[in-house]
Amino acid sequence: MPISKEFYDKTSDGHYISIYSLTNGSMKVKIIDYGGIITNIFVPDKDGKMEDIALGFDTYKDGYDTRNRYFGALVGRYANRIAKGQFTLDGVTHQLAVNNGPNALHGGINGFDKRLWASSIEGNKLVLKYTSADGEENYPGEVKVTVTYQLTDQNELILDYTATTNKKTIINLTNHSYFNLAGHAAGTLDGHFVRLAADKFTPVDDTSIPTGAIDDVNGTMFDLTSETNVVTRLPNVPGDKGFDHNFVLGKPGWDKHAARLRHTPSGRQIDMYTTEPGFQFYTGYYLGIDNAKGGANYRKWSAFCLEAQHYPDSPNQPSFPSTVLSPGETYRQTTKYVFSIAES
Incomplete structure (x- = not known):
């Protein structure tokens, strides 16, 4: 499918940000190489x-630099939370930035979502690459990450992730x-119906860390x-914040259906498939952004996220699937979002 490239904005230190448009005749996706952010669908x-x-902003300076809630971004080196920002590998304890109450969240102060990625068009794919230095955000190992985006003529947005390291580390990548x-400015999830292909979940404590x-x-x-x-379920979820929980899909497998949401009035529907063992279903409790894209105001429970992932705090939970990556291994993940019109 055609991909075009244009100038988008400049970072605060003067580097050019490019925006790529992926089209297939029936839909369009726009992505910038800052944070790998999906700005528009x-x-x-x-x-x-x-x-x-x-959801998102019109420009980098409008909010992706300072007001972002990880809108559309690639998240790493470790997506979701790590208890007390600590984990131990081979007897060495690593202390990460604590940026979410008492815990580490989404890779730290300057995670992958705040990095300018090297970008290129290769056939019908947008390819983003980033090298995370040994010690960046206090994670061990130099990690080389490649993420590709592809929009097919079946309205599938496919994200392929790979990563390698020169030193044992942890990794957990997602799109946020x-x-x-x-529509991004609708302001409510009225008319949205959800079905998740998950019969288990990981309960959490009052800081959103899994109990194990x-x-x-x-x-x-x-x-x-x-x-x-x-919307009828949200006020009844324990904790009174709606959903912000990891749902368990079991053993990883290619093209595993994880979730479906449909909007009755418009007929729009999204399905997510992933190779990951779980995903975070989040309904935007912590949104609170004024004058975002097109002047929209984003409020709590006005959007949802489907974040394919390994479980939160896995480095401290031996019973969870491992997120350790060693030299000579390759981290791989494929997640696919399929957009369609629901059968009436």
């Missing part, structure tokens, strides 16, 4: 009307796009295995 509704369903299928248990969703507010009206 234009998708038609059942009547062919296009809307941008991805916020979606609202009614893997619980059945059956009989709880986390049972989304059958289609559920999102």
Whole structure:
């Protein structure tokens, strides 16, 4: 599918940011090489009307530099939370920045979401590359990361991730796009219905760190295995913040269906498939951004995220799937978002 490149903005230290447009005739996705951020996703509704369903900002200076909530970004070196910002490898304890209450979140103060990636067009794919130095954000090992974006003519947005290291480290990468299928500025998740292909989840403490248990969703507010009206469930989720939880998919496997959300009035639907063992379903409790893209105001529970991942705090939870990457190994992940019109 065609990919075009344009100048987007400059970083605070004067480096050029490029924006790439991926089109297939029926939808368009825009991505910048700062943070690998998906800035726009234009998708038609059942009547062919296009809307941008991805939350974000109009320019780097409007918010991606200082006000971002990880909108659309590549997140790493470790997505989600690590308890007390600490983990131990081979007897050595590493202290990360504590940037989310008592915990480390999404790679630190200047994670992958705040880095300028080397970008290129290779055939029908946008390729982003970044080398994270040994000791960056106090993570061990030089890590070389490649992420490709591809938009197919089946309206599939496919993200492929690979990474290697020269020293044993931990890694957990994801994309942090916020979606609202009614349009990014809709302001509410009214009309959204969710179904998750996960019958287990990882319960958390009051700082959102997993307790170590893997619980059945059956009989709880986390049972989304059958289609559920999102807004009627949100106020009843324990903790009163809606969903911000890791759902368990079991053993990794290619093209594993993880989630479906559909918006009844527009007919828009998104499905996520991933090779990852879990994903974070987040409904935007901590949103609170004024004058974002197009002047929109983003409030709590006005968007959702589907963040394919290994489980939060895995380095400190021996029973969870390992996130350790050693020299000679290659980290691999594929996640696919499929956009369609729901059957009426």
